[in-house]
Each structure stands twice: as structure tokens, then as C-alpha cells.
Amino acid sequence: MAGRINEEDIAKVRETARIDDVIGTYVTLRNAGGGNMKGLCPFHDEKSPSFNVTPSRGMYHCFGCGAGGDVIKFVMEMDGLGFSETVERLAEKVGIALRYEEGTGPSRSSGGPQRPRLVEAHKIAAAYYADQLATPEAMTARQFLDTRGFDKDAAAHFGVGFSPRGGSDLTKHLKQLGFSDAELVTAGLAGDNNRGLYDRFRGRLMWPIRDSSGDVIGFGARRIFDDDRIEAKYLNTSETPIYKKSQVLYGIDLARREIATASQAVIVEGYTDVMAAHLAGVKTAVATCGTAFGDDHARVIRRLLQDHDEFRGEVIFTFDGDAAGQKAAMRAFEGDQNFAGQTYVAVAAAGLDPCDLRLQHGDAAVRDLVASRVPLYRFVLGNVVQRYDLDRADGRIDALREAAKLVTAIRDRSKVDAFARELAGMLGIDPNDVQREVRRAASRGNDTASGGRAAPAPAPAESLGMPDPRDPRFLLERETLKLVVQYPQVIAAVLKEVGPEDFTHPAYRAVWAVVTLAGGPPTVEDASWGARLQANSVDERVHSLLTALSVEPIRTAKAPDAAYASVHANRLREVTVMRQIADLKSKLQRTNPIDDQLEYNRMFGDLVALEQHRRMLREAALDAT
Incomplete structure (x- = not known):
């Protein structure tokens, strides 16, 4: 029996499956500068794009909802797959033969059919139906296509096919190829009437329904024979693990x-x-x-x-x-x-x-x-107005009242007055009267809305224990960690003195702990660095912050170099030393030099040393600029 997928192969799939190509089948991405791409988040509804993808690091992150990760996690979240199924699916698409620690083939879950099997069954079914369209039995189906203006090439382009009338032709075909009864029923390709399986679609013209990536996930079937016992003109695949009609x-x-x-x-x-x-x-x-x-x-x-x-x-x-x-x-x-x-x-x-x-x-x-x-x-x-007799005064008033409610629902508030004037022209009513009725309708709508439950406002990032990326108090910490995550080989040499005390926000300190746990930033380019960080971030909030840091643009127009990294590392340490100086000065003010001269002198000496260290860090940062 097959075991776990070889770790090297998983890494190879992660590196080979281009994250922008994979995500691009679900979301339109546009260049956002700095090697980043941007689009509308598929994990929550938004009007302004906050979903970022960085192909060079193979990571995505939404700054609206916090979702983030690599290409494997994206497919897992979008398609509801397990880890192994996702790796197998991506491997197939990029042509990588996976190795398993025990055995040579993919594992089969005892939990029932999974997406790869269901998709494979539909792929075979689509090819089978397409072949059947050329058979003598499908003459009526071909004639129907011809009467609708579709020739052989058009049918082939859209994958149109024909389901035989036999009752179990497709089922027998798929079972011969190793598919189980449970898989065929779950896929919606077969039904079970306690006497055995039967084809879900029989004697119909078939359209394969594909998802945005091109996988066949269901079928639409049109009635073409007068003696078809099912009178519905169209039958569609029922809801299955891979086919959700509200999203297809x-x-x-x-x-x-x-x-x-x-x-x-x-x-x-x-x-x-x-x-x-x-x-x-x-x-x-x-x-x-x-x-x-x-x-x-x-x-x-x-x-x-x-x-x-x-x-x-x-x-x-x-x-x-x-x-x-x-x-x-x-x-x-x-x-x-x-x-x-x-x-x-x-x-x-x-x-x-x-x-x-x-x-x-x-x-x-x-x-x-x-x-x-x-x-x-x-x-x-226009449809609303046409329902009323505008030659009658009461007809015009009734039309105005109904149409005014629609005008208030128009999304662009700056256009409401213009639409009201247009409605006035349709009805032959004074524009001022129409605008007054629109305002009354809006007021009634607001009163009704205020009685309902308002949608809760999103919780601020700080209330969730996560830093606001725009908070000026932590910009230096964030930029330094972005360099650690995105350009480890550039900043590694100047991080010798940096430690957890340099990060004042708990979330940034937690990220630094993950960096330390991963062995610290590599001094040479390491493609597995991002994956190692993700593997060591067990807290979901830290995991989300890591993906954010991996895709957020660096605050410089050019690629960061050693000088840029040195400035940030030295300034980060300088800020820490300044905090230590402030603490020490406060303690000195509270200490009586006469009562405890030795302690006072020791602290004074420490203060002088810290001031010298601060000046050295400042000069190092200035030299690097």
C-alpha cells in the first residue's frame, strides 16, 4: 500500500507549479509593481483588491482577511482537498512523477472517493460521450446540433457528446477502468435503484461543464427524443463534492x-x-x-x-x-x-x-x-413604468412610487439625482416631485434597515493581536522581518546582534522565534527558506503574518542590497539601545548616589557604554546609506 509522498518531490511540486498560473485560473491578477501581483480575494468578498501574490517566492497573502500560504495551501483551501490529494493533482498538471515512501502509487483514502478520482471519472465520461456522438444512434443529436447552427468542428470545440440509451453503457465502461460503484454514484454519473447501477444520463445531448482550470466536473443534458421518459428538457449534474451549481x-x-x-x-x-x-x-x-x-x-x-x-x-x-x-x-x-x-x-x-x-x-x-x-x-x-397606465394620474403616481424605490437602490449615489430626472422624463412628472419621492423612499428604506441587524464591522488587526502594517511604531521591525523572509542572504550577515528584544510587538517577536527555530536566515540563496519558515509556524496567526511579510513589497524602488539591509539592522538595534538608555536614565534618577554610590557608578558606566554603542550603530547606519 502506498505511503507518504517523498518530501523532495513535494518541494519540487511546490517550486515547479507556478503560483501565479495556478491562482490565475481562479482570480485575475494584475501587476502591482515590485514583482508582486494583485487581485480580488477568493476567500472573502471585497470591493478593493487586497489579495497579493509574489511569484518569485511562491506565496500569496490577503491583507483583508489574512489568508495566505503557498501554492499547495491555496489549492487545498479553494477546492477542499487534503494535502496529499493536492500535491498529486499539482504534480499531474506539471508533469512530476511522485515517489512514495512505501509503494509506488498514490494512496487511496478509506473515507470514500476524492476529487482526483471524481475528476478523472468525468474526464473519461466526457471523452466517451464525445465519441458516442459519431455513432448511428446519435443521428438525432447531430441533427439537433445542425438545426441550431453547430457543425462537427463546433461540437468538438465545446466537447459536446451523446449519452447512449442503453441504460448502463457508461457505467460499464467506467467500471472496466477500475472505478467503484461508490465513486460513480458520488460523482453523479450513475444512480443506484437497488437492482444495480444505471447511467444518470441516457439518450441525451451532453455538454461537459468545466471549472476555470479546465477540469470536467459535471454535465448538462438536453432531451432530444420524444419518448424520453424524463420530460424535463434539461438535466444537470446534481450537487457533488466537485460540482456546486451556485458556483459553476x-x-x-x-x-x-x-x-x-x-x-x-x-x-x-x-x-x-x-x-x-x-x-x-x-x-x-x-x-x-x-x-x-x-x-x-x-x-x-x-x-x-x-x-x-x-x-x-x-x-x-x-x-x-x-x-x-x-x-x-x-x-x-x-x-x-x-x-x-x-x-x-x-x-x-x-x-x-x-x-x-x-x-x-x-x-x-x-x-x-x-x-x-x-x-x-x-x-x-422601463419595465416598471410600462406596467402602469401613464395616461391616468393615479397610474403615474403608482409608477413613481414603485420606480422611486428602485432609484434609491442604485449603487452609485452620485448618479441618483440624474436617474431621478430620467425617471421624471419617462413619467412626464416634474423632476422636483420625483426627487422628493425618491428622498421619501430612501428615508423609508433607511428606517426599515435600521430595524434589522447590522453586519458586524471587521475587527481591527490590533484586537486580534496582529500588527497594523501601517503603524509607524513598528515599521522598522516589519521592514527588517520582510528582508529576513524575502532576502535572507542579503541581511543574514548583519543580524548577529539582533535578538528577540529588538521586536516590541508580540507578533513580530513570534516571527523572529520562527526564524530562529528554522536555523536563522541562510547566507546563500535557499529556495526552501520560505517553506521552512511556514513549517515552523504552528500558530495560524503567525503563519498568516509570515505570508503577509513574504508578499508585501520592500519599501525601496530597487532590489535591496547589503547597504539597505545594514541600515535596517543597525537602526533596529539602535532603537533597542535607545530604549535601554531611557530605562537606565530613569533608574539613575531614582537612585541616590550618596546612599548607593557603587550601584550608581556602575549604572553610570553602563550608560556611557550604551551611548557609545548607540553612536556606533548610528554611524554604521549612516555609512551604509
Whole structure:
């Protein structure tokens, strides 16, 4: 039976799997200077990016929530994997053959199927379905694709396939390849009716659903046969350990980089709409999988857009022009607060979805649809106003009252007055009357909100025992430790006199203890230094602080050299000596030289020595500048 993964191989995976590439499949990262990259944190919701990645040291840290670590920890946290599973997954992606202390293959947990097995089963299933699309039985499926404007190449590009009608064809195929009944049921690929396993999807057109890294994690299945006993037009994979429909977007693997580049995401309603949009040149299109667009979907999009107050993207929803489409627009408007950038709606004049629009009017019509988008708030206001008879005074008043509530919900407060004037034009009411009603609606909303529970404010860093990185009292300590963590070989030679007493903040002193425990900073470049520090930080708060110190930029425009390190080490020691001098002077003032002349003389001699040492440290720091 396989045992632990060889430690050298773990280190090799950590060094080879580029942290910016791995994190970049979940978060859009942009250069932040000094070799750092920055994006929106995937571990908490934020409007301004505080998530930092330093590829040169293979570390990440969020200055908002404190999450941090290396590439292995990131994947563990994002995908809910164990340590060994994560190492195995990363090793497979970067082409490293792992060695085990006992045996030659990966271990299998007795706790049931795990992600690597479930992903592998889906990968094989996707290839199997794609092959089945070419069989005579799949003629109806191919005809359906043809009527929707998708040829063989389009089907291959999106991995579209066909599930045979036999009932257990895929199950038998996977079991022959060594997958257990429990794995297939947990994966959502098979069901169990007490007479044995059966295929979850039978006689349907199949779309593989991939996560942002390209792993197949589920399927969407469309009904194509009239005698299908399941009448639902679409079936989707049920919730599994790897498939969470509230977080899954079809096409995200293909659109991810385009979304980041264009700072635009187009939300369509179905699999064929995604295909049509991409083939028409709108390669930022994605769709939800059998569920409404929700808060978790918004977080995924925001991280890829890097949608924040300083760098705003745009999100474009395409809805059908019917009542269901208007209802979907209202839901999207309710979630508009999730975005910092502008939200839009694109609705074809005849109410056609992107797939039908492409069929009837060509690729250019799909591109024009996206280009002709209108702000979401305007679309929603228009829908509200249309429901009332504006030829009647009471109709106009009722429309005003409902629309005013929507205006108060608009995220950008500086635009409320402009929107109120626009509403006045829609209704034919004096703008001053509209603005008064908007203010009344806002007041009623605030009164209602004040009766509810307010979200607790984040606790200050100090209350958690963690230092504020901007606190001027500890800047010298922090900068010195950043050098120790990031450039140990540069500062090692000047740390001989530095000790725990030089760090006045308990958290920084704890970091220094970890440095000491790790054997002190190496004098030559050592790729394993960061990992050794992390391994010796058993306290989660210290671990978080270490990751912060490893990614936070050094406070100099150029790469730190020996002189820069010397200045900080000597000034750190000088500050400590100054504290000792102050303490000694205070004690001297409290000592009567007549009553205890020997002690007084000893302390006076110590004071002279400390003053000389302080001057020496000051001169050393000045010489280095």
C-alpha cells in the first residue's frame, strides 16, 4: 500500500507549479509593481483588491482577511482537498512523477472517493460521450446540433457528446477502468435503484461543464427524443463534492482569459447561447447551469474581471424579452450591489436569444446585440413604468412610487439625482416631485434597515493581536522581518546582534522565534527558506503574518542590497539601545548616589557604554546609506 509522498518531490511540486498560473485560473491578477501581483480575494468578498501574490517566492497573502500560504495551501483551501490529494493533482498538471515512501502509487483514502478520482471519472465520461456522438444512434443529436447552427468542428470545440440509451453503457465502461460503484454514484454519473447501477444520463445531448482550470466536473443534458421518459428538457449534474451549481458557470474555462483581458463578462441563459456567442466572436460569454444567476456566480465573475472601485469592468446580461426575462432582470438588479462596475442588459428587438439570433441574422447580429447594451437600471425602470397606465394620474403616481424605490437602490449615489430626472422624463412628472419621492423612499428604506441587524464591522488587526502594517511604531521591525523572509542572504550577515528584544510587538517577536527555530536566515540563496519558515509556524496567526511579510513589497524602488539591509539592522538595534538608555536614565534618577554610590557608578558606566554603542550603530547606519 502506498505511503507518504517523498518530501523532495513535494518541494519540487511546490517550486515547479507556478503560483501565479495556478491562482490565475481562479482570480485575475494584475501587476502591482515590485514583482508582486494583485487581485480580488477568493476567500472573502471585497470591493478593493487586497489579495497579493509574489511569484518569485511562491506565496500569496490577503491583507483583508489574512489568508495566505503557498501554492499547495491555496489549492487545498479553494477546492477542499487534503494535502496529499493536492500535491498529486499539482504534480499531474506539471508533469512530476511522485515517489512514495512505501509503494509506488498514490494512496487511496478509506473515507470514500476524492476529487482526483471524481475528476478523472468525468474526464473519461466526457471523452466517451464525445465519441458516442459519431455513432448511428446519435443521428438525432447531430441533427439537433445542425438545426441550431453547430457543425462537427463546433461540437468538438465545446466537447459536446451523446449519452447512449442503453441504460448502463457508461457505467460499464467506467467500471472496466477500475472505478467503484461508490465513486460513480458520488460523482453523479450513475444512480443506484437497488437492482444495480444505471447511467444518470441516457439518450441525451451532453455538454461537459468545466471549472476555470479546465477540469470536467459535471454535465448538462438536453432531451432530444420524444419518448424520453424524463420530460424535463434539461438535466444537470446534481450537487457533488466537485460540482456546486451556485458556483459553476458553463464556458468559464474558455472565457476566463477573455473576460480578464476585455474587462467584460456576458451572461447568457443556456449552453447553445454560449456556443453561439463564442462562435460569433463574443468570447466573454458564460451561462449558469440550471439555476438563476446568484451571489456566488457574481463573486466568480468579479474575481475574473478584477471588478473593483479603481478598475471597473462591465457585466452584460442577455435576457429573453418575455415575462421570464423581465423577472430575471429584476433578480439581476437585486444583485447589482455585488458589482463595482456597470451592469447592462442586452435584449434583441424580437426577443431572440443569442443562438436564435445567430441562426436568423448571422454572427454580426450577436456582436451588435452586445454592443447595443443598455444600463440595467434603465431596463428595469422601463419595465416598471410600462406596467402602469401613464395616461391616468393615479397610474403615474403608482409608477413613481414603485420606480422611486428602485432609484434609491442604485449603487452609485452620485448618479441618483440624474436617474431621478430620467425617471421624471419617462413619467412626464416634474423632476422636483420625483426627487422628493425618491428622498421619501430612501428615508423609508433607511428606517426599515435600521430595524434589522447590522453586519458586524471587521475587527481591527490590533484586537486580534496582529500588527497594523501601517503603524509607524513598528515599521522598522516589519521592514527588517520582510528582508529576513524575502532576502535572507542579503541581511543574514548583519543580524548577529539582533535578538528577540529588538521586536516590541508580540507578533513580530513570534516571527523572529520562527526564524530562529528554522536555523536563522541562510547566507546563500535557499529556495526552501520560505517553506521552512511556514513549517515552523504552528500558530495560524503567525503563519498568516509570515505570508503577509513574504508578499508585501520592500519599501525601496530597487532590489535591496547589503547597504539597505545594514541600515535596517543597525537602526533596529539602535532603537533597542535607545530604549535601554531611557530605562537606565530613569533608574539613575531614582537612585541616590550618596546612599548607593557603587550601584550608581556602575549604572553610570553602563550608560556611557550604551551611548557609545548607540553612536556606533548610528554611524554604521549612516555609512551604509
